[in-house]
Amino acid sequence: MFVLISILVLGILGFVFAGLLGLAADYFKIEEDPRVATILAILPGANCGACGAGGCHDFADRVAKGEIAVSGCTVGGAEVARKIAEIMGVEGHEVHKKVAAVHCGARENQRKKKASYSGIKTCMGADIVDGGGLMCSYGCLGYGDCFCVCPFNAITMKEGLPYIDPEKCTACGKCVAVCPRKIISLRPYDFPVVVACSSHDRGAETRKLCPVGCIACNICVKLAPEVFKVENNLAVMDYSKAGINCDPAVEKCPTKCIVKFV
Amino acid sequence: MELFGIFFAAFLINNILLIRFIALCSFFGVSTKIDTSVGMSLAVIFVMTISSAVSWVIFHFVLAPFHLEFLRTATFILTIASLVQLEELYMKKTIPALYRAMGIYLPLITTNCAILAVAFLAIDYRFNFVQSMVYSIGVSAGYSLAIVLFAYIRERMALAPIPKWFQGYPIAFITAALMSLAFLGFTNMFGL
Numbered sequence: 001m002f003v004l005i006s007i008l009v010l011g012i013l014g015f016v017f018a019g020l021l022g023l024a025a026d027y028f029k030i031e032e033d034p035r036v037a038t039i040l041a042i043l044p045g046a047n048c049g050a051c052g053a054g055g056c057h058d059f060a061d062r063v064a065k066g067e068i069a070v071s072g073c074t075v076g077g078a079e080v081a082r083k084i085a086e087i088m089g090v091e092g093h094e095v096h097k098k099v100a101a102v103h104c105g106a107r108e109n110q111r112k113k114k115a116s117y118s119g120i121k122t123c124m125g126a127d128i129v130d131g132g133g134l135m136c137s138y139g140c141l142g143y144g145d146c147f148c149v150c151p152f153n154a155i156t157m158k159e160g161l162p163y164i165d166p167e168k169c170t171a172c173g174k175c176v177a178v179c180p181r182k183i184i185s186l187r188p189y190d191f192p193v194v195v196a197c198s199s200h201d202r203g204a205e206t207r208k209l210c211p212v213g214c215i216a217c218n219i220c221v222k223l224a225p226e227v228f229k230v231e232n233n234l235a236v237m238d239y240s241k242a243g244i245n246c247d248p249a250v251e252k253c254p255t256k257c258i259v260k261f262v
Numbered sequence: 263m264e265l266f267g268i269f270f271a272a273f274l275i276n277n278i279l280l281i282r283f284i285a286l287c288s289f290f291g292v293s294t295k296i297d298t299s300v301g302m303s304l305a306v307i308f309v310m311t312i313s314s315a316v317s318w319v320i321f322h323f324v325l326a327p328f329h330l331e332f333l334r335t336a337t338f339i340l341t342i343a344s345l346v347q348l349e350e351l352y353m354k355k356t357i358p359a360l361y362r363a364m365g366i367y368l369p370l371i372t373t374n375c376a377i378l379a380v381a382f383l384a385i386d387y388r389f390n391f392v393q394s395m396v397y398s399i400g401v402s403a404g405y406s407l408a409i410v411l412f413a414y415i416r417e418r419m420a421l422a423p424i425p426k427w428f429q430g431y432p433i434a435f436i437t438a439a440l441m442s443l444a445f446l447g448f449t450n451m452f453g454l
Contacts, residue, residue: 006330013324013337017344024348028355120421 050172075170097189098171104140105196108160127180146175192261220249272400285376299413303406305367314398
């Protein structure tokens with residue numbers, strides 16, 4: 001009898017709770033746009049926030065509402081944009097793939113130091129303590145904050161410099177944001193030329209500090225005037241001019257600070 | 263005065279984490295960042311208060327009349343698990359902002375031993391309904407205090423030069439032990 005009562009009481013309790021949950025699930029149901037789930041399934045799911053939305057779910061939600069363009073996901077690139085455009089029933093915009101580029105070419109053994117830094121081994125820490133003892137106040141510190149933050153393992157550190165794998169890089173912009181020296185930017189994937197220097201020091205000054213720094217000699221400007229110009233003692237590139245041949249400028253650069261990736 | 267005593271006994275003197283050593287998994291699991299520990303604390307306060315109220319009612323009006331006190335473990339687990347589900351559904355619909363703030367912690371709490379422990383202890387101490395409510399609020403406030411303090415210490419420790427062998431959990435356990443010793447200092451406070 002006692003056993004029966006216990007079975008009955010527990011059974012009834014379980015039944016009541018199950019019924020309550022079932023009712024509640026129906027009563028508190030939230031109507032979600034079914035496209036959100038399908039878009040979410042296509043997205044890379046890295047939750048990197050490069051699109052400006054708070055994670056992939058938020059992005060899918062806002063695309064379905066029409067607040068963000070279907071090509072908003074830089075990480076997914078053209079393929080994902082095309083699929084989302086199919087779901088949303090709009091013409092997909094062409095996405096130009098971008099990758100990160102490091103504007104410093106000084107390897108560990110080429111950097112001149114005025115002091116030795118023994119603090120926390122991060123660029124963020126070294127930058128606070130007078131640039132970690134580096135003479136050049138613009139160059140790469142080499143502690144690999146960008147390497148640590150990259151969610152796609154696209155960055156490798158060699159001789160104190162980050163190298164970016166253009167195939168793995170998705171232009172999420174995390175390394176651009178984390179670099180305390182602000183020497184990482186995004187370049188078009190199909191224009192593999194980079195000025196690997198960020199120094200705004202005068203030419204003579206830069207030459208003393210670094211064997212591979214831009215000395216603002218203007219040779220690149222003479223050889224490819226559409227692309228290069230010298231601003232504030234530093235060569236800068238106009239990446240909207242894709243397709244123009246920069247090889248002479250790359251070859252003739254006296255300090256080899258204009259680099260072409262192949 | 264009696265309710266005041268119950269609250270402080272639960273809050274400081276018999277702190278659920280540092281003196282009773284219940285719910286240590288979440289104490290170490292979600293205390294690496296202050297934000298997550300605050301979110302977890304809020305969710306614990308919310309769930310613990312409601313679930314101890316409901317389990318008190320179920321114990322005294324369903325189990326006790328049938329003399330089925332021995333079934334309380336199974337019953338309370340059932341009650342708490344379904345209650346948390348219900349709260350989650352309700353919050354998702356009515357207060358989405360709050361759901362986003364503590365939503366991910368709710369399923370974690372379903373299996374949190376502190377919730378079950380409070381439901382048991384309130385019955386073992388033969389509290390009436392109001393007393394058991396005050397008790398559960400005291401316990402959850404004590405939980406919040408301990409875990410948020412611990413999160414502050416761990417955030418500082420993340421940057422401290424700790425010997426290789428002590429990094430991570432070992433130093434966290436040592437810190438927790440020291441905090442526990444400090445909380446022992448509250449014993450016999452208020453003459454309780």
